[in-house]
Amino acid sequence: MSTATTNPPADQAGQRKAPAGERVADWADGRLGIYGLAKANMRKIFPDHWSFMLGEVALYSFIIIILTGVYLTLFFQPSMTEVVYHGPYEPMQGIRMSEAYASTLKISFEVRGGLLVRQIHHWGALIFLAAMFVHMCRVFFTGAFRKPREVNWVFGFLLFVLGMFTGFTGYSLPDDLLSGTGVRFTQGAILSVPIVGTYISMFLFGGEFPGHDFVARFYSIHILLLPGIMLGLLVAHLILVFYHKHTQFAGPGRTNKNVVGMPLLPVYMAKAGGFFFLVFGIIAIISAIATINPIWALGPYRPDQVSTGAQPDWYMGFAEGLVRVMPGWEINFWGHTLNLGVFIPLVLFGLVLSLPAVYPFVESWITGDKREHHILDRPRNAPTRTALGVAWITAYFIGLVGGGNDLWATHFHLSLNAISWFVRIFFFAGPVIAFIVTKRICLGLQRRDRDKVLHGRETGIIKRLPHGEFVEIHEPLSPGQLHTLTAHEQYKPVELGPEVDENGVKRKISPVQKLRAKLSKGYYGENNQIAKPTAEEYKEISEGHGHH
Amino acid sequence: MKKLSARRRHPLAAVVVLLLALAATGGLYAAFAPAGKAQADETAQSLAIDEGKKLYTVGCASCHGTGGQGTTDGPSLVGVGSAAVDFQVGTGRMPAQQPGAQVPKKPVIYTQAEIDQLAAYVASLGAGPITPTDKQVDPAGADVAKGGELFRNNCAQCHNFTGKGGALTKGKYAPDLEGVSPKHIYEAMQTGPQSMPSFPDTTMPEQEKKDIIAYIQTVNGSESASPGGLALGGLGPVSEGLFAWIFGLGALVAVAIWVAAHTAKAKKS
Numbered sequence A: 001m002s003t004a005t006t007n008p009p010a011d012q013a014g015q016r017k018a019p020a021g022e023r024v025a026d027w028a029d030g031r032l033g034i035y036g037l038a039k040a041n042m043r044k045i046f047p048d049h050w051s052f053m054l055g056e057v058a059l060y061s062f063i064i065i066i067l068t069g070v071y072l073t074l075f076f077q078p079s080m081t082e083v084v085y086h087g088p089y090e091p092m093q094g095i096r097m098s099e100a101y102a103s104t105l106k107i108s109f110e111v112r113g114g115l116l117v118r119q120i121h122h123w124g125a126l127i128f129l130a131a132m133f134v135h136m137c138r139v140f141f142t143g144a145f146r147k148p149r150e151v152n153w154v155f156g157f158l159l160f161v162l163g164m165f166t167g168f169t170g171y172s173l174p175d176d177l178l179s180g181t182g183v184r185f186t187q188g189a190i191l192s193v194p195i196v197g198t199y200i201s202m203f204l205f206g207g208e209f210p211g212h213d214f215v216a217r218f219y220s221i222h223i224l225l226l227p228g229i230m231l232g233l234l235v236a237h238l239i240l241v242f243y244h245k246h247t248q249f250a251g252p253g254r255t256n257k258n259v260v261g262m263p264l265l266p267v268y269m270a271k272a273g274g275f276f277f278l279v280f281g282i283i284a285i286i287s288a289i290a291t292i293n294p295i296w297a298l299g300p301y302r303p304d305q306v307s308t309g310a311q312p313d314w315y316m317g318f319a320e321g322l323v324r325v326m327p328g329w330e331i332n333f334w335g336h337t338l339n340l341g342v343f344i345p346l347v348l349f350g351l352v353l354s355l356p357a358v359y360p361f362v363e364s365w366i367t368g369d370k371r372e373h374h375i376l377d378r379p380r381n382a383p384t385r386t387a388l389g390v391a392w393i394t395a396y397f398i399g400l401v402g403g404g405n406d407l408w409a410t411h412f413h414l415s416l417n418a419i420s421w422f423v424r425i426f427f428f429a430g431p432v433i434a435f436i437v438t439k440r441i442c443l444g445l446q447r448r449d450r451d452k453v454l455h456g457r458e459t460g461i462i463k464r465l466p467h468g469e470f471v472e473i474h475e476p477l478s479p480g481q482l483h484t485l486t487a488h489e490q491y492k493p494v495e496l497g498p499e500v501d502e503n504g505v506k507r508k509i510s511p512v513q514k515l516r517a518k519l520s521k522g523y524y525g526e527n528n529q530i531a532k533p534t535a536e537e538y539k540e541i542s543e544g545h546g547h548h
Numbered sequence B: 001m002k003k004l005s006a007r008r009r010h011p012l013a014a015v016v017v018l019l020l021a022l023a024a025t026g027g028l029y030a031a032f033a034p035a036g037k038a039q040a041d042e043t044a045q046s047l048a049i050d051e052g053k054k055l056y057t058v059g060c061a062s063c064h065g066t067g068g069q070g071t072t073d074g075p076s077l078v079g080v081g082s083a084a085v086d087f088q089v090g091t092g093r094m095p096a097q098q099p100g101a102q103v104p105k106k107p108v109i110y111t112q113a114e115i116d117q118l119a120a121y122v123a124s125l126g127a128g129p130i131t132p133t134d135k136q137v138d139p140a141g142a143d144v145a146k147g148g149e150l151f152r153n154n155c156a157q158c159h160n161f162t163g164k165g166g167a168l169t170k171g172k173y174a175p176d177l178e179g180v181s182p183k184h185i186y187e188a189m190q191t192g193p194q195s196m197p198s199f200p201d202t203t204m205p206e207q208e209k210k211d212i213i214a215y216i217q218t219v220n221g222s223e224s225a226s227p228g229g230l231a232l233g234g235l236g237p238v239s240e241g242l243f244a245w246i247f248g249l250g251a252l253v254a255v256a257i258w259v260a261a262h263t264a265k266a267k268k269s
């Protein structure tokens, strides 16, 4: 303790001896202003629903990937210099390979815990992307992307796309025969781009494929560039979640202006912390019991070798599928070749992938809905959106089926050619069928909700009336349930207005407006939503002839 | 003369001619063959051929023709050699049953002795790859690493990195090589069954074949080590992706539901 007496407040503090924790907090507040931050955010409310935790799964797996990735950098050599293997793995003795491959073998067989960490990193990557995928589905189908959250939706979308490419570059680092084939495939796709393709390829690989550079380049991209951007986006994503507050499902006491749930501190933090360890634990268990990417069995990459069954990780399987099923079309003119067999899939890949990014803007344009939404839609109450989402997912998964066509062929005794045709047809037909079926189901569920509200819940109890008639007893819903089932708003389609103006002159309506009105009918037109019961209808039925 | 030309079309004429030819060759052979031990071998050999021919006539002639000349239902066997028969019958592919994209493996229905007799008979129709001896196919002491490299160069494009099998066009497939005996691997390389190319000793010497056998047995046997845990079929990213979605994400969603269900409810606190 200071003995100086020139500073009375310090002296007083010394006499009072606040607990150490408080002093640390005071110290930090003086410099960082944490009290203000904490006051604003500690009691931030988070609603509870399991599907709201999918984003957390993605967040935690990202953290796990970063931690294990840092461990891998300690031992991984991003170099394509050729070496001869003399390590402990017998079936590779004396084989020429790049240092990258040799160091991955070393991580797997010589570094303590190396194989487990490698497997956690890779399983974590697959689960990270899968978690982002279902998180996006949750946000989409509940309409959580609507104003004011469109920008955050785009951030999330970018995280998914960047995650795909981070995963792809990481998967290519060990320079094994499988991933090398994938890099070759990617180079082929780049080459198929008219005019600039060859230049981009030469630039990316520093000359002819494979060259001596790509592992080192992919390494910088994989551990620095992309994770750096992702980290920035992630922080922005979370700040926006805080700023906008979390959405919630409709329910008694929940409005567009409040959030019902638990405070961030202590409840939510404790839960989230525990959940982190659960996620880590599950990924670790999976990594301890199941192999992923056994590069020792694949052999080092050599451009003159190839194996059947060469697929990318699942998140790139959609692109693989498109290329696999595309007929090998080609146009030759004046000594130039346009390789449509690869270029069209590349364009389709980009198009289909970017549809989710623009969807929020398209929907709000079509419906003319510019208001803020903090209450989530139940998917059935937005049949057209739900059906569009399911259609997109169908196209995506049909593409994935195409990516694994050889394995479906061998394991289900099918013809490879038949599967290619199936994918070619159902890549287009599947989404249409899915759209129609989903919409029917949604409308059916809406009708059931309406019935439930008006006539109550079917109890399964059959009663015999004095005159012999059998009736099932319907139990009226509780006010809470009634509220939940009728809380959603129903919109009117955008109207074009009268065809002639007040002077009887034909109004000019642009084709764009006409299109919009048509699309808007597709969302909110007569056959696209079931009118929810009005209070009068409810009264009439519940007071009139009672339940039956 | 007229009688003869009428009988020439008799269904059994081919058999008679063949028997005559065989008898003639056999006779000539017996006359010119060196005496002694070799003669004993020769008689054993011709006995095997005779027995083989009987088996052949019952089990194979309907498709491959009475003299192995082939029919619309099966290719000619002249010159395929004993190795082809040993492989085809020894892995249960022959006798084939219903037509399909590719003749599948089935339980073997002949004993090894009978297979040897069939092989001897077919070999007698024309020279071809000879069934290898046990010593020729023994992978002991072979170079596994070199075998791996050879395998990735010559076989992986159809059979996958570690011989787990793969699809070819129109329902054809290169089978999983797990559990295939060294002799049959060797013979497959010698004879190139169905869509598989053949790798005769001129392009792939005996030692290289042994290396390949050693590699297959090391990485794709029932006792192959899988240092990382469950191998998930050794099929690569497709099975890994399915596993990650079903078990990885499945478990995480289950836990999320559990956590969300066990909550300090806001109204209780």
Ligand code: HEM
Pocket (backbone or CB within 6 Å): A062, A065, A066, A068, A069, A070, A072, A073, A076, A104, A107, A118, A121, A122, A125, A128, A163, A166, A167, A168, A169, A170, A171, A172, A173, A174, A222, A223, A227, A230, A292, A293
């Ligand atoms: C979104 C984030 C990331 C994803 C999806 C991802 C994915 C992957 C994948 C799939 C592999 C192949 C692993 C294998 O089977 O060998 C890999 C390798 C690697 N990753 Fe990452 N990674 C990410 C972030 C990071 C970060 C932040 C670092 C370092 C700070 C890192 C360092 C490495 C290293 C050094 C390797 C090569 C080592 C090896 O292959 O064994 N990764 N990554």
